[in-house]
Amino acid sequence: MALLYLPMKKPPVPERSALPSLAIRCTATMAAFGALSLGSAHLAADMLVSPGPGQGGEPVALLGRPLEDDRAVLVALGELAFKSKEVLGVEFSCDDCHPDGGTTSTIFFTGLSDKPGNIDTTNRALTMVEDGRFNPKNIPSLRGAAHTEPFGHRGNFETLRPFTLFAVTGEFNGPTPTDLILDALVAYQEEVAFPDNPALDARGRLTDAASDAAVRGQTLFAKPFSDNPALSCATCHPPDANFTDGAVHDIGSGDVFDAPSLRDVVASPPYFHDGRHDTLADVVDHFDRQYGLGLASSDKDDLVAYLEAIGGGTAPPPVPRPDVNGRRFPANIEPLLAMAIAGKDHSLGDLIVEQAVRELDIWRTAADAPDGIAAWKTALRRIEPLMATGKWAAADEAVRSDLNFVR
Numbered sequence: 001m002a003l004l005y006l007p008m009k010k011p012p013v014p015e016r017s018a019l020p021s022l023a024i025r026c027t028a029t030m031a032a033f034g035a036l037s038l039g040s041a042h043l044a045a046d047m048l049v050s051p052g053p054g055q056g057g058e059p060v061a062l063l064g065r066p067l068e069d070d071r072a073v074l075v076a077l078g079e080l081a082f083k084s085k086e087v088l089g090v091e092f093s094c095d096d097c098h099p100d101g102g103t104t105s106t107i108f109f110t111g112l113s114d115k116p117g118n119i120d121t122t123n124r125a126l127t128m129v130e131d132g133r134f135n136p137k138n139i140p141s142l143r144g145a146a147h148t149e150p151f152g153h154r155g156n157f158e159t160l161r162p163f164t165l166f167a168v169t170g171e172f173n174g175p176t177p178t179d180l181i182l183d184a185l186v187a188y189q190e191e192v193a194f195p196d197n198p199a200l201d202a203r204g205r206l207t208d209a210a211s212d213a214a215v216r217g218q219t220l221f222a223k224p225f226s227d228n229p230a231l232s233c234a235t236c237h238p239p240d241a242n243f244t245d246g247a248v249h250d251i252g253s254g255d256v257f258d259a260p261s262l263r264d265v266v267a268s269p270p271y272f273h274d275g276r277h278d279t280l281a282d283v284v285d286h287f288d289r290q291y292g293l294g295l296a297s298s299d300k301d302d303l304v305a306y307l308e309a310i311g312g313g314t315a316p317p318p319v320p321r322p323d324v325n326g327r328r329f330p331a332n333i334e335p336l337l338a339m340a341i342a343g344k345d346h347s348l349g350d351l352i353v354e355q356a357v358r359e360l361d362i363w364r365t366a367a368d369a370p371d372g373i374a375a376w377k378t379a380l381r382r383i384e385p386l387m388a389t390g391k392w393a394a395a396d397e398a399v400r401s402d403l404n405f406v407r
């Protein structure tokens, strides 16, 4: 398992400036989310009202499956980094806003959100790119991100890598990630697939599984607008290209914006860049007004049925979980830590240990939790200071002797 890893010299991590104190909108869910305890070093945690039940990301699965090649190791590390709080250097992770690479319509940041699912990413409480305005943006789903370039609501980023770097260092003012972590985050996001949707065939046409209303909606979706016959819904959302033409358009929502894929639209309200529309029916009304479509109310219902058909399905786990034998879980920490040690990369080692301990804590509450979790945690905690103080040989030895998890 030789992942080519060239350690990068990391610039010193700047201290995050104190964040403005903001009122807390506390919920039962938040209280249940022990990790986000109040009064922590980062006030940012106080602002976060965590995702509601069923919208939180799954614990990292990577540690519970065989890692056969370098790509699998990279994706595994990417999932760990995506779900860790170390990457952004605050009390939340990519996964809090993009659970399992999807989106949430319940997360709410007091002072930064105007409605659940929206957040002002250009507010100085978070970022270096303060624009002086309260303008929350809707959190997009990353499902199918390998096929939905460009990125950002304005489509400013052609590929995932520069957007991811921007998300960490620009949007959230986090420490500059190493090339390895960046590659890993990108690899993980590339693995997050569109929902499995039996109503769609490979070319984006409805199958027999779709309702009659959806089939009527499909026809309307492709029908040229009467006032502008060069245009139909399908022009900007072509079904055979995952319902996005990859271009920006002015559709009367304030400026030019990237045409989003509609493959995960059921799971991603509210809609438009600023989440102004709560329902798909509101979106259809917008287009009806904007383009003078003169849709009858039954037409609108059919279009909504179509959008629900193409934008539904079940989200597959972001990375396959063929082996749910939890007992393999800690085994994979070994190669990941070995990578950090080989690269003498303390921050990577720290990220792996911290997230692995969090995963072990989650696992401990499961009915099938194996004995030995406490011992594994202790072993991991012993390795951390060895790495922090540059005792790489001792850390290597400890990984070999103490982390004999599988056996």
Ligand code: HEC
Pocket (backbone or CB within 6 Å): 082, 087, 088, 092, 093, 094, 095, 096, 097, 098, 118, 119, 121, 137, 138, 139, 140, 141, 142, 145, 148, 150, 151, 152, 153, 154, 160, 163, 164, 167, 168, 185
């Ligand atoms: C606090 C919530 C939040 C967190 C945390 C967060 N994001 Fe986002 N993400 C957003 C919002 C809001 C947008 C839309 C921003 C925009 O377009 O201006 C976005 C957009 C994106 C996009 C562009 C998607 C598209 O189709 O245009 C990617 C990719 C992405 N985020 C990845 C990440 C990664 C990787 C992390 C962790 C390093 C992360 N995000 C952390 C809220 C968040």
Ligand code: HEC
Pocket (backbone or CB within 6 Å): 153, 221, 231, 232, 233, 234, 235, 236, 237, 248, 249, 250, 251, 253, 257, 258, 259, 260, 262, 265, 268, 270, 271, 272, 273, 274, 280, 283, 284, 287, 288, 303, 307
């Ligand atoms: C000229 C290009 C264009 C046409 C035509 C068009 N759209 Fe869109 N669509 C967009 C853009 C751009 C956005 C994003 C707007 C924003 O973010 O403010 C969008 C957003 C959407 C959304 C919300 C997706 C989300 O996740 O927020 C839905 C649903 C949608 N369109 C459906 C339709 C339907 C149905 C039609 C036909 C009645 C249609 N579109 C016609 C470009 C287009």
